[in-house]
Amino acid sequence: MIGDRRIKARIRELARQINKDYKGTVPVFIGILNGSFIFFADLIREITIECEVDFLKLSSYGDAKITSGNVRMLKELNCEVENRDIIIVEDVVDSGLSMEYIKKLIAQKNPKSFRIVTLLYKREAVKIPIAIDYVGFDIPKEFVIGYGLDYAQRMRNLKHIYRLKG
Ligand code: IMP
Numbered sequence: 203m204i205g206d207r208r209i210k211a212r213i214r215e216l217a218r219q220i221n222k223d224y225k226g227t228v229p230v231f232i233g234i235l236n237g238s239f240i241f242f243a244d245l246i247r248e249i250t251i252e253c254e255v256d257f258l259k260l261s262s263y264g265d266a267k268i269t270s271g272n273v274r275m276l277k278e279l280n281c282e283v284e285n286r287d288i289i290i291v292e293d294v295v296d297s298g299l300s301m302e303y304i305k306k307l308i309a310q311k312n313p314k315s316f317r318i319v320t321l322l323y324k325r326e327a328v329k330i331p332i333a334i335d336y337v338g339f340d341i342p343k344e345f346v347i348g349y350g351l352d353y354a355q356r357m358r359n360l361k362h363i364y365r366l367k368g
């Protein structure tokens with residue numbers, strides 16, 4: 203279990219680093235829906251530099267616990283990416299397939315820079331190695347729920363992060 207106070211404390215550390223790294227720029231934070239919505243809201247309120255926000259929605263899991271490896275786009279970007287500093291905000295990187303898709307999608311639009319922040323990182327589950335710039339917590343290859351993360355669309359509203367048994 204990762205408690206909400208520990209999550210918030212780690213988010214403040216991540217934000218402090220991002221504020222420092224992006225000083226003097228106006229980055230665009232892109233949240234990956236739905237899972238990142240709570241993390242995004244907490245992170246963005248710790249950001250003290252000027253910034254913009256947008257959201258992207260992908261689907262790959264259906265309602266299952268294992269990745270289908272088939273990523274689809276359900277909501278496109280509305281922001282200008284060209285020549286902007288892009289920061290992708292993700293809840294969890296598992297196989298890395300979603301992030302690989304996002305990376306290619308953004309790269310096509312010629313950003314000035316591209317970085318990734320993820321709250322959770324299942325290092326041992328990664329199939330496609332991708333450089334993650336800011337990691338909240340490294341976690342084992344186990345399914346987790348709460349704090350925005352779902353199982354079959356439910357339990358996103360739980361305050362803390364829990365491992366799903368079974
Ligand atoms: P990947 O493409 O396999 O890296 O999967 C990334 C996406 O799958 C994340 O954005 C999550 O929405 C979802 N996901 C992966 N692992 C979990 C988990 O343990 N709990 C809930 N959702 C997960």
Ligand code: MG
Binds near residue numbers: 237238293294
């Ligand atoms: Mg997600």
